[in-house]
Amino acid sequence: MQESLTIDEKLEPDKKDVIDEGVEAGLSRLTPQKISQVINQVLTKETGPRFKAYVETCMRCGLCADACNIFLSNDRDPKFSPAAKVKQTILEMIKRKGKVSKQFLKDTVRIAHTECNACKRCSMYCPFGIDIAYMMLQVRRICHKLEITPLYIQDTVNSHSATMNQMWVKEDEWIDTLQWQEEDAREEFENLRIPLDKDGADIMYSVIAPEPKFQAGLIYQTAVIMHAAGLNWTMPSTPGWDNSNMAMYTGDFEISARIAQVHYETAAKLHVKKIVMGECGHAFRSVYDVGNRWVGWAMPPVDLVHAIDFYHDMLTSGKIRVKEKYKKTVTLHDPCNISRGRGLHNKARELVNILCESFIEMTPNREHNYCCGAGGGVINCGPPWKGTRMVNSREKKDQIERTGAEVLIAPCHNCHSGLEDIVEHYGVDMEIKFFGDIIYEVMEKTIYQEKK
């Protein structure tokens, strides 16, 4: 058995001491044969020319280093550069033909799952455009197959597999929550409805499971927006309502595919024209770019728009009107998966300008924005890793603090939660809001009169 990398010796104590029970239990069951068999199977059977080209093309120029928020947050320590993360993990696996130690794998889990946000910022700065996030996700695929995925994100994937949502929301709890929100919203709009399973509606609205679990008010706000705009919309009562997908981030591509399949089949059964999804970035990546493609849908088989696109359409078409602009100074965080991943950053700015009086750009911004530090499933690795996540978010903290804004708009659930952690941990005086929060606050809440 090989020794772990010497670079491991440089680790700070707090990072070395993280104990993740899921990882520890998984490691305890591994044998050298199993380790090499799995690694070599993934490297030889599940990768192709793309992987080979990336491995052979990287010149170790280091231009990716300054692109990485985690590298910057760790005093530019070279071992946190994207190229070094590849070198410390998958390149070593190749070099050693899969014969690596358990300590090596423990470090590998830490690097791939908690020190890379799979945000793809580094790819923009790589002269060859090497997709290092893809390489890290291959490492996570190996971890998945070795069953050494961090505990909390694995539990999330288990929930996905059993319930088709990420938070163990039971089928009746989901419907009951929608009906409860509908009832509450009727206090404000006498005739407001959240139509369930409306066959032939124009829009199916899908969310991620934290909304019914903890943030049901967001569903309320959306119902108000849909109602005020007079839209023909529905939400499914069946599994398929959750568009999130942590399996995509653990390398459990099979469960990831089943999640995407159920989501789109649900929309097709309801005969809707399009799916509008809430403010979530990773979920967009999953249903627009990853889960759908594993199934074989090159593009979303049912038209799909992120909330930013939807809100932009509502506000520019006049279906939703602003009564009075939002007064507090705001800044905007561009979520990686809908900015670098979809180019929605300019529409997001147009939205801010329609909604708010005072906007301060953070720097860098748009597709060059730094990840929130929570993305790529990092926040889902849970409490054991929160301390290191905070250390790895120092650059993000500095970036948002420099704006001096009172409010930070983060149109993504993971970003939202990660940024909440940052402002709480570092004592930054800043509120975090979704676009939906702002729209709900400033919109004209006229009651829609059905025309037919």
Next chain:
Amino acid sequence: MKNEKSWDWHSEKKEIPVKEWQNRFNWVEEHSVSPDGEKIASIVNTDEAEFSVCMNGNIWEETFEKAWCLRFLPDGRLCVLASNDEEWTVCVDGTFWETWFDYIWDLQFTPDGSFVAAAVQKDGQYGMSVNDKAWDSFYENISGAVLSSQGTSAAVVQVDPLGQADIEGFNKGIFAVALNGIAQPEKFMNIWDLAFDSKGEQIASSIRKNRLDYSISKNSRIWEKNFQFSWKPEFINKGASVIAPVRQGGKWLLFKDSVPFWDKSYEQLGKLAIHGDGQKIAAIVSNAYGKWTVSENDKIWDFHCDSMISELFYSDNGSLLIAIFKNQGYWDVAVNGKPWNIKADKLWNPVISSNNEILATRMEKDGTFFLVVNGKVYQEPFDMIFEPKISPNNDKILLKAMKDGIYLRQILSLEKVL
């Protein structure tokens, strides 16, 4: 349906004004129309936190604190999930089931309407109830409930408790198939895609044995082979065999009873359609990335689309294999590989005539609904069209539609439509 001959196939047009309901009630929910087209009904709000059902302008005597999922059964009875005093049950034609639950959902019924079932929860325990008879045993959780044509019921149930973030407990397998409420002893990590045999006695499913190994279960006996993944299995040969799409070596194949059945492998092989006991078998497949087609008995249609095939099914005699597909942004129908080219924004499954020669459906295009018969679009526009019916002697169409706030029941001669 047996009684379709007794329906009124002669009155050219019947009208029920529906728009006025908006003035009678605080609000009116989605309309549901009976199979014979004689009745139209909606959940209506009658007072603060008070709901009822309005059918043909007449309101049920029963009122509810909450109600949802209003459906006409195939036999013409009207069914709704309703709540009073914070308990829920099924209400059929204004009569409540005797048993009430803490919640009720996933309403299902048999093709003849004689069995009505739903998933239910009482005191945090989960099960099903069929025709007001609840399962004898309830469980920690339930998913994927199914009802056979004979009225037998099944679901995936959680038989062991699971603590927070207990991935070791999950690994042991805490899910089983419950058939008519009785959990089978075999537990798995995951179970999906329950399928009954044609007699409603046996159950097949996709299962996950551990983190990496998937297989197919028939009555909880697992196939010998493990696979990389699988989709929904189906019974053939009068329940003697099970076929399923499985992934092996990165390719999708159709297996029967754990051995290869079709010769070809595919990029993707999904939903199956079966005629009879398996004389004809078809599947939604992809033989090149991002391109979708149909394989019938392992022979691929000379057709493909770029987005999705959402439905695939046979006519009763097996002469027609019908696919609902989306291509270049529009939905369409393909029959035996030949597309209609109607380019719909929304499209529903066609109904098929008893002589297997006529297909009728409805579509929405640019916000207007149209009747479509054998690919020909009937040019009269409507605000909404419900599922049409073809007369037993195959010469008329029963059109059920909404126009300007009036529900219309029209009998159209096929000659006029075609």
